[in-house]
Amino acid sequence: MPLSITDRCVNCYACQDVCPSQAISRGAQQFHIDPAACTECAGHFADPQCASICPVEEALLDADGKTIHPPGSLTGIPSTLRAPRNHQGDPLRVLP
Amino acid sequence: MELIATSAATEPKKAGCHASGCGSSDDSLAHLPDALREQVQNHPCFSEKAHHHFARMHVAVAPACNIQCNYCNRKYDCSNESRPGVVSEVLSPDQAVRKVKAVAAAIPQMTVLGIAGPGDPLANPERTFTTFRRLAEETPDIKLCVSTNGLRLPEFADEIARYNIQHVTITINCLDPDIGARIYPWIYWNHRRIRGRKAAKILIRNQLKGLEMLVERGVLVKVNSVMIPGVNDAHLEEVSRVVKDKGAFLHNVMPLIAEAEHGTFYGLTGQRAPSGAELRRLQDSCADSMSMMRHCRQCRADAVGMLGEDRGQEFTLDKIEHLEVDYSAAMEKRRRVQAAIMKTLNAATDPAPAPQANGPEVLMAVASKGQGVINEHFGHAREFLLYRVDGNQVEPLGARKVDLYCTGSSDCPEEENRLQGHLDALADCAAVLCAKIGFGPWQQLEALGIQPSGAYAYEPIEEALMHFYQELLGDGKLESQRGVQASA
Ligand code: SF4
Ligand code: SF4
Numbered sequence: 001m002p003l004s005i006t007d008r009c010v011n012c013y014a015c016q017d018v019c020p021s022q023a024i025s026r027g028a029q030q031f032h033i034d035p036a037a038c039t040e041c042a043g044h045f046a047d048p049q050c051a052s053i054c055p056v057e058e059a060l061l062d063a064d065g066k067t068i069h070p071p072g073s074l075t076g077i078p079s080t081l082r083a084p085r086n087h088q089g090d091p092l093r094v095l096p
Numbered sequence: 097m098e099l100i101a102t103s104a105a106t107e108p109k110k111a112g113c114h115a116s117g118c119g120s121s122d123d124s125l126a127h128l129p130d131a132l133r134e135q136v137q138n139h140p141c142f143s144e145k146a147h148h149h150f151a152r153m154h155v156a157v158a159p160a161c162n163i164q165c166n167y168c169n170r171k172y173d174c175s176n177e178s179r180p181g182v183v184s185e186v187l188s189p190d191q192a193v194r195k196v197k198a199v200a201a202a203i204p205q206m207t208v209l210g211i212a213g214p215g216d217p218l219a220n221p222e223r224t225f226t227t228f229r230r231l232a233e234e235t236p237d238i239k240l241c242v243s244t245n246g247l248r249l250p251e252f253a254d255e256i257a258r259y260n261i262q263h264v265t266i267t268i269n270c271l272d273p274d275i276g277a278r279i280y281p282w283i284y285w286n287h288r289r290i291r292g293r294k295a296a297k298i299l300i301r302n303q304l305k306g307l308e309m310l311v312e313r314g315v316l317v318k319v320n321s322v323m324i325p326g327v328n329d330a331h332l333e334e335v336s337r338v339v340k341d342k343g344a345f346l347h348n349v350m351p352l353i354a355e356a357e358h359g360t361f362y363g364l365t366g367q368r369a370p371s372g373a374e375l376r377r378l379q380d381s382c383a384d385s386m387s388m389m390r391h392c393r394q395c396r397a398d399a400v401g402m403l404g405e406d407r408g409q410e411f412t413l414d415k416i417e418h419l420e421v422d423y424s425a426a427m428e429k430r431r432r433v434q435a436a437i438m439k440t441l442n443a444a445t446d447p448a449p450a451p452q453a454n455g456p457e458v459l460m461a462v463a464s465k466g467q468g469v470i471n472e473h474f475g476h477a478r479e480f481l482l483y484r485v486d487g488n489q490v491e492p493l494g495a496r497k498v499d500l501y502c503t504g505s506s507d508c509p510e511e512e513n514r515l516q517g518h519l520d521a522l523a524d525c526a527a528v529l530c531a532k533i534g535f536g537p538w539q540q541l542e543a544l545g546i547q548p549s550g551a552y553a554y555e556p557i558e559e560a561l562m563h564f565y566q567e568l569l570g571d572g573k574l575e576s577q578r579g580v581q582a583s584a
Binding site: 010011012013014017018045046047049051052053055056074075076077078081 | 159160161162164166169170186215219220222281282284287288289361364365
């Protein structure tokens with residue numbers, strides 16, 4: 001069962017470089033995991049590599065579609081102090 | 097407190113640069129061996145003199161990072177932003193080589209090419225070393241340098257030495273893993289995300305090992321530290337001693353940049369940045385021979401041009417894509433232009449200033465956009481250059497950043513507040529020289545005992561400072577001035 005990347009991805013290439021299955025490529029907007037190629041790193045590493053290096057919270061989903069890094073889990077920023085969000089509840093950010 | 101490096105020399109702390117009498121910018125290089133001095137004398141980041149005349153550029157080929165720092169937000173990318181780690185265009189090695197050639201041909205003063213990010217260059221070894229290998233072959237007259245967090249430095253020390261990279265900058269913010277745990281929430285190491293103290297310990301160990309390995313291989317190493325009040329400020333003198341003991345030729349202390357709108361951990365949790373005076377005090381106590389880095393501008397990682405001046409917009413991808421550069425012709429032109437500059441620089445060995453009336457030692461500030469002249473409007477200044485002046489000498493101390501209070505006639509909503517930023521930045525100065533200044537700010541400065549002047553617009557900085565100093569001294573306006581000692 002594959003992992004997947006959400007629109008929080010900031011296109012930093014880190015996951016692509018460490019994926020043992022060459023499952024990750026750059027898409028039109030964001031990096032993308034080929035579900036047919038992703039092995040969840042089974043047989044290579046104890047932890048999924050993309051999920052071990054991705055610096056952005058809520059960018060990766062596990063096989064069940066659950067976010068792997070909820071807000072605060074990587075940056076330590078308490079939810080009360082998070083960046084302003086737009087009307088849909090998404091953090092405001094500037095795309096490259 | 098556990099220190100990973102214990103070989104620190106415990107010799108008594110040396111007096112600061114000022115006390116040891118290295119006054120002119122030339123002398124700041126005087127402690128270096130000849131060969132080393134030759135290497136850095138036309139490097140705009142190292143030589144106070146050279147940075148007015150030579151240029152450097154960074155190419156952003158390294159997007160991935162393998163650690164998280166509490167002063168960095170990987171989501172943030174804004175072309176108005178001007179701090180390390182932030183760039184707007186990630187280049188492939190091929191695009192980077194094109195860009196370097198285009199810039200080197202257009203700006204013959206460009207002597208240095210750096211890879212610094214936006215992530216960590218050594219977390220992107222393919223992209224980084226492909227770029228270096230090609231540049232070493234195709235643009236052999238350009239010096240190469242690289243900045244890293246040091247996590248993978250031991251792995252790549254040999255490769256760095258192979259490409260003849262002139263110098264490496266390692267960011268080392270602490271030697272104590274407990275302090276490290278408050279700066280680095282995690283690292284990616286050995287195929288795992290590692291957190292907390294354990295992560296900091298691995299990072300610090302690799303930084304110091306990497307530093308030693310580079311020094312053994314004859315590569316120049318500079319160490320940068322970010323000063324974070326209450327976290328590592330009291331610890332940085334120790335860092336300075338240890339890294340110099342291990343062979344770093346420069347230690348550069350930079351102020352934390354932490355604004356809530358950057359969305360960093362420090363920005364959002366209210367971690368404050370050091371004041372200019374705090375930074376200067378620390379730089380004074382660490383910098384026995386490091387005065388040449390005081391003018392560091394914390395340039396953008398894709399900055400092109402002279403320090404403090406960003407010409408990146410002239411060389412965007414679409415503009416260089418179809419550009420054919422005849423590099424051998426460019427190289428010949430570069431050689432001529434650079435030789436001419438070196439000739440002027442060497443000829444202009446500061447004539448000993450005519451004996452002047454002696455007076456108290458004061459801090460003076462200058463608003464300048466570069467080129468070594470006073471050419472910035474007071475209200476537009478994003479930073480002031482600081483100098484320590486007495487009757488005999490003018491010693492550059494570096495730049496101090498301020499918030500803009502006026503960006504144009506139509507948008508000065510918080511003029512009062514923003515002017516406060518300028519006044520705060522100058523609080524310990526006796527005078528400020530700028531190209532132009534409004535009446536309001538003038539009055540407020542005078543009320544604070546800071547003498548403003550617009551009379552030296554477009555004049556060379558050091559001469560102007562000395563002249564204005566003598567004028568103030570003659571008018572008896574320096575008598576009651578807070579001196580450098582008083583503010584320290
Ligand atoms: S889980 Fe492993 S195999 Fe799957 S995309 Fe991530 S790194 Fe590649
Ligand atoms: S590591 Fe995360 S942010 Fe970076 S490209 Fe992969 S999914 Fe996107």
